[in-house]
Amino acid sequence: MNLExxxxxxxxxxxxxIVPEFGAFIAQKVQSIYQPENSIFLPPKKELAFNPSLIKNDGLLIQEVATKNGISFEKAQEEIESMVQFWKNHLNKNTTLNLEGLGNFSKTENDQLNFTPSSQNYLLKSFGLDKVKGQYVLTTENQESSSAVWWKVASIIPILVGGYLYFGKPKPVTDFVNQQWSGFVSPILNPDASATKAVFAEPIKVVEKQISAVKEEAIIHDYQMIVGxxxxxxxxxxxxxxxxxxxxEAAKMTQKKGSFYYVALQTFPTKEEALEYRRSLGEEFPESWVLSLKD
Structure with a gap:
């Protein structure tokens, strides 16, 4: 099996x-980089690192293998265990191991693993992007030009004057200015254009998001039927x-492991009960699996 x-x-x-009983491949995001010595722009990417201490099975890799091959969760786990044992035997005999698309492992005299990642970019948004040779580099400052500031000041003066003349009292001017200013956007100056049009913003639509709280129960058992x-x-x-x-009704978010929140349909005190419940649901949740907190 090509586990890589x-x-x-x-x-x-x-x-x-996480590869159970072997270690975890961690993708770290790196922003785009500019190399001034050769005027090269490198796209954003995700670089790989390896942590040999993260070996506890979280079900992610096993579920991927089981789904893609149409086999049971237990069979996929056996396939992965066999491949991990092959990797370990190979390192014991040859001291080096090359995993295609991931990188190279080498074993030191103290039986420690050194990992050299491959050049593969795992950032999906940057997939296929290559480095770019730049001819010119433009820099910007976080300061508004004097002309932009002048336009903003000039735009509010007629509103203030009009409000004062209309109401004749200082207090209502504030309300008048707020009403007029709420739909006004200062014009964008374009020195290359012959004329500039003022743009008026549409009323802002406020979308309220209701985030439901996670319901906690007194007991969350060690065997959980994970559905997502x-x-x-x-x-x-x-x-x-x-x-x-x-x-x-027993569905709940049971825990956060790494960067992910796990949702369980139900939890059980024994593995047999969890597996029996999963079988009883048939094909309703084909990608579900039983997570053990004791293994």
């Missing part, structure tokens, strides 16, 4: 992929709300 392929696929969507993992808490809460609307 599944790890690479997940790294485009996740910042951390989400990067944002809001997404996890929305998933819980939808599941509860469908009648799964």
């Amino acid at each position: 392929k599944y790890i690479s696929t997940l790294l485009f969507q996740h910042d951390c992929v 993992s989400f990067r944002k808490l809001e997404e996890a809460n929305n998933s819980v709300a939808k599941l509860q609307e469908k009648g799964f």
